[in-house]
Amino acid sequence: MVININFFKSLIVISFFAIANASAQQDIGALAIQLQKLDSPKAEKEVGYKTSSRILGSTPLVKDQILSKYVILVGKLLVSNLPEQPNLWTFGVLDSSDINAFAAPGGYIFLTKGLLKQLDNEDQLAAVIAHEIAHIKLKHYSNVAKKQMLAEYSLKSLNAGSEDSQLEAMANATTLILARGLDKQSEFDADREASKLLAKAGYDPSAMADVLVMLEKNAARPNNPSMSFLLSTHPSPTQRLQALASCCADSFGNMNSSNQKTKSRFDNQLKSRL
Amino acid sequence: MLPRKIFILVTIAIGVISYHSLALAQQTKAIKAVDLLAEPTVGAKKSGTLTVGQAISVLEKKGFWVKVQSSNQSGWVKLTDIELPNTVTKIDPLSTGRASGGNIVNTAGVRGLSPDELKNAKPNSAAVDQATQISQSITTTDIAGFASSGGVVTRTNVPEVKAVKISNSGNVLRQDSSSNTGNVSGSNATINPKPAKKDSNEW
Numbered sequence: 346m347v348i349n350i351n352f353f354k355s356l357i358v359i360s361f362f363a364i365a366n367a368s369a370q371q372d373i374g375a376l377a378i379q380l381q382k383l384d385s386p387k388a389e390k391e392v393g394y395k396t397s398s399r400i401l402g403s404t405p406l407v408k409d410q411i412l413s414k415y416v417i418l419v420g421k422l423l424v425s426n427l428p429e430q431p432n433l434w435t436f437g438v439l440d441s442s443d444i445n446a447f448a449a450p451g452g453y454i455f456l457t458k459g460l461l462k463q464l465d466n467e468d469q470l471a472a473v474i475a476h477e478i479a480h481i482k483l484k485h486y487s488n489v490a491k492k493q494m495l496a497e498y499s500l501k502s503l504n505a506g507s508e509d510s511q512l513e514a515m516a517n518a519t520t521l522i523l524a525r526g527l528d529k530q531s532e533f534d535a536d537r538e539a540s541k542l543l544a545k546a547g548y549d550p551s552a553m554a555d556v557l558v559m560l561e562k563n564a565a566r567p568n569n570p571s572m573s574f575l576l577s578t579h580p581s582p583t584q585r586l587q588a589l590a591s592c593c594a595d596s597f598g599n600m601n602s603s604n605q606k607t608k609s610r611f612d613n614q615l616k617s618r619l
Numbered sequence: 620m621l622p623r624k625i626f627i628l629v630t631i632a633i634g635v636i637s638y639h640s641l642a643l644a645q646q647t648k649a650i651k652a653v654d655l656l657a658e659p660t661v662g663a664k665k666s667g668t669l670t671v672g673q674a675i676s677v678l679e680k681k682g683f684w685v686k687v688q689s690s691n692q693s694g695w696v697k698l699t700d701i702e703l704p705n706t707v708t709k710i711d712p713l714s715t716g717r718a719s720g721g722n723i724v725n726t727a728g729v730r731g732l733s734p735d736e737l738k739n740a741k742p743n744s745a746a747v748d749q750a751t752q753i754s755q756s757i758t759t760t761d762i763a764g765f766a767s768s769g770g771v772v773t774r775t776n777v778p779e780v781k782a783v784k785i786s787n788s789g790n791v792l793r794q795d796s797s798s799n800t801g802n803v804s805g806s807n808a809t810i811n812p813k814p815a816k817k818d819s820n821e822w
Contacts, residue, residue, distance in 0.1 A: 394747055399740045399742050400737065401746035401747055402741045402743040402746075403736045403737045403740035404730060404732050404736075405743075405746065406749065406750060410753070414753065414757065417754050418761065418765045420754075421754075421761075421762045422766050422771060425759070425762050425766075432755050435747070436754055437750035437753075437754075440730060441730045441732045442730060442731055443731050443732040445732065453747075453750075455750075457732065520740075521738060523737060524734035524735075524738045525734065530784070534782065537780060537782065537783065540780070541780060544777040545773065545774055546771065546773060547771040547772045547773050547774055548771060549682070551682030551683050554680075554683050554698070558681070558682075561680075570731060573733075574732060577734065578734075586698060586703065587698070588783045589683075589783075590683050590697065590698035591783045592780045592781055592782065592783040594683035594697045594698055595699075596779075596780050597683070597778075597780070598661070598683040598684070598697060599660065599661045600774075606769050607770070607771070610769065
């Protein structure tokens, strides 16, 4: 009996809160469902397209087709091991002296010419692309953009706009995240997944560490303007190297670098063209 | 008078040289007792030994390996065997070489890219279409040929790697891969209360 009374008391208290919050909860729930729709592969592709048009609005693509195709081949070789259709992916080289790379949902990846200039071999090029593939595969940008939308919009204000304007808002949120950076853990996760992807594809997984060593050297150069954007959006290369070595040095430290076979094409189709 | 001048010059030269070698070689310490190896590969010839806490200088890094020197011995160890010194120089935001609001870094036509330029960019969807078109022109046959001519062969038995968590202070919380006890070890002795999350994204 005592139990029953307590039970009913609890029920009344719960019902009270439930009624008080019902409409607000319904709104948030419906908003989350609405945002879930913006997360479909089709919507994600569209958000990525709109985000990429902003990236390419800030910096043009290089005109060099041989260089571009070489980068695309390495990118597509990496994603050919993934379940997604290879045609989902778009790779491009940005005509910028900055050392940086960008990924947008739906498979869009852009590397700057400044970054390519710092690379020594095809394994390192693959490492940089693999890091961006990892951001997309792990839905880093979509997840943060959705959270931001959830915080900024009510169901009413979201539904007031057309589907296109909703996707446009998602693209704006994604662009802001690109400009501001993800959390540190996402970057460590992308480095680790990149190393794993390199290992599976047949590249040297320690090339990811080589890239971080390269970034560390560039970051150590005082007032290096080509690194300021990347350093403002990523943990320090040393910290990333430490995190990557902690997870992967023992498992991946002894796999051979692909070989000398990729050296001449890297030199001819990339190094000599920058 | 002449020997005195030479003495001063030599003293200055020694000072400059030692200053530079000190600035180049980063000082740190070993956190594991390991062998120094002559080459950055497992099974390479032993060239010395390190004890825990031994003072070392970092000479070079390559992949997951680092070349260190301690007293009269030098050699390669894994990055995880030493405490990594942070080398990042603070960037002065006033001297990034960018004119305010402009895209041009210098007169040679080399473009930089800043967060503000990205945020305020006028969308260029024609460029995305162009990038997509070139990317889609590469066929699966092209990719197979590219892999084969480069000798890039898919590995099937890639070991699993565990996620590494970072504490709020920025220390790496290391999951000890040599044991399955879930114990966490690390140079900074920070304990991770939660077991490392199993990687759910299997590719």
